[in-house]
Amino acid sequence: MSSNNGEKANEIFKAQALVYRNMYGHLDSMCLKWIIDFGIPNIIHNHGKPITLSELVSTLNIPSAKVESVDLFMRYRAHNGFFDIVRIIDDDNDDGEEEKEKEAFALTTASELLIKGSENPCISPVVELVTDPTLSSSFYHINKWFYDENRTLFEIALGKPVWEFLDKNPTHMSLFNEAMASDSQMVKLALKDHNINMAFQGLESMVDVGGGTGTTAQIISEHFPKLKFVVFDLPHVVKGLKASNNLSFLGGDMFESIPKADAILLKLVLHNWSDDNCIKILKNCKDAIVNVLRDDKKGKIMILDIVVNEEQDEPEIITRVKFLMNISMHVLLHGKVRTKEEWKNIFDEAGLCDYKISPFSGYLSLIEVYP
Missing domain, CATH: 1.10.10.10 (Winged helix-like DNA-binding domain superfamily/Winged helix DNA-binding domain)
Structure with a gap:
């Protein structure tokens, strides 16, 4: 040869x-x-x-x-x-x-990270959610999804949108909430970073939009006890959840209006939605912030989400994870994991032109957006 x-x-x-x-x-x-x-x-x-x-x-x-x-x-x-x-x-x-x-x-x-019941972060519930047979089997319908103009992969496989499916299946809703709560534990580690800590300094009130059962809010409110914190999610999600000294829960719809505050927090929310829906959410966030601005401070939207950056990210783990999550969000929810340029485009469309992006955790970034 x-x-x-x-x-x-x-x-x-x-x-x-x-x-x-x-x-x-x-x-x-x-x-x-x-x-x-x-x-x-x-x-x-x-x-x-x-x-x-x-x-x-x-x-x-x-x-x-x-x-x-x-x-x-x-x-x-x-x-x-x-x-x-x-x-x-x-x-x-x-x-x-x-x-x-x-x-x-x-x-x-x-x-x-998979040890349950310890004080350290545990993300086992995320694995259990993603590998759940009912949900994961949806991917066997990808061929059908490519020829369907409107429905998500979940709608094709389960007969209804994922949020409606979760609402009608308490076991899966519990699994979803546990997964989101476990992922939020990583926020505790990130807050040890001085630059991340400083992003929350000086704020008096914050609304965690789509905050679920409040794990992220609990961590941040304990770290900043003077910060008045409201977890804002669908009424059935926050029903029965107990408030504490500086943390309360409020039901509502982020597509209709968002409670007023110095800052709005969106953790892993926007990647679930299309550009048009993200623009609607961001405009409502802007309205909520603008109404409380005073001369001595500047309100902001704080986004904890994924930013695709192939040039800077470690390729085999971080970039690969981001691409896989992008495919998952795209087919399952009509969502999108965005590049810097794609984030800029939706900010511009929402009338939010001043922003900065900082590293937050392994695959998440902190995007501070100003009205």
Whole structure:
């Protein structure tokens, strides 16, 4: 085989591997779901140290015929960064023999994010929502979606828009609210950053539009106890939620009007909606802010959302996540994950021309927009 032919063959082999990697990609989410369903991060966390395969299968009460399968799954997840494989001394050696080393699985930062019930952030509910069979099976209807001019993928698969589906299915609504609440825990980490902290300084009142059950608002209001905070969402979402000293809940529709405040917060709201709907929401935010402006301060809209920036983002993780989320929002909700230029366009259309974008968390940015 000539050199040129060899190079061409290698390119074809690599291309085949790329196709296969994407073909089997759904197994990544299924293996991640398996980790959470079996509570493996919690098992290792409660164990207090790296856990051996025999200890893990004993805790899980796995049949002996499936021990090798557990090892296979754990090693694959270790390859992907969810566990570390370490060497430990065998403490159970009671027969007087020389101490032996064994392999064990240790938590990584990624798997620590999946530990339930601890004080640290946990995003397991997000995984449970995205991998829910009823919701995730919608993607099998993508071919139909491309030939349907108006309906979202959820409408095609479930027979109704997602918000209506959630409203009529309390179990899925609870799953959705838990997922949004768990993602909001990352705000606590972001507020440790001085620049992010300063963005909230000097504000006396804030409305969290589409704030759900109030996890983000709770975190921010505890951090700024003098800030009067209102969580504004659909009446059935906030019904029965209890107010605290500086935090209250109010039902309404952001497409009709928004309560007045120094600042309006939109966390992961606008990527759910089309440009036209975002412009309507932003205009209502502007009206709410303009009405409380005084000479000594300047109100603003604070958007926590995704900004696609291929030139600056780490390509294999951050950019890939943003593109995948864009596809998800696009087909499921008619939404959009926007570039800087696309954000600018909707701000201009809403009459909001002064803004700045700052990093917030791994995949989120803080956009401060001024009327």
